Amino acid sequence: MVTKDMNILEAVQKYPVITNVFKNHGLGCVGCMVAAGETLGEGVSAHGLDADAIIKEMNELIAEESAK
Template identity: 65%
Template sequence: MGNAVSKDSNILEVARKYPVVGMIFRKYGLGCIGCMVASGESLGEGISSHGLNADMIIDEINKAIAEEETK
């Protein structure tokens, strides 16, 4: 199975579909989900704008989504 989200995925759409994303964002101090810009921003843009490694965090998000889906 492929990844559920990518750098190009919209932040709000991902957060609505996969609530586990909120926990990961909080872990890294990202307030993107509550930010007005999030409706038009991608995961890659939002994470990178905070100086964080988007690839690493998106990989963590995809692993968490996969774990949730197997429950």
């Protein structure tokens, strides 16, 4: 599972499926140079989105993938 405090690149490396959530919300965080030093919470909030809701969506997707 991911948290707001996780580094973006580390989270994506551990759970590649979350890139779908970034894409669905128009976030280019994965390809952004800042992602290496930014947390998921910082990256999502910087775009004016609800970090808690996005993290929840990511964790739901991770759970779905793990159940397969």
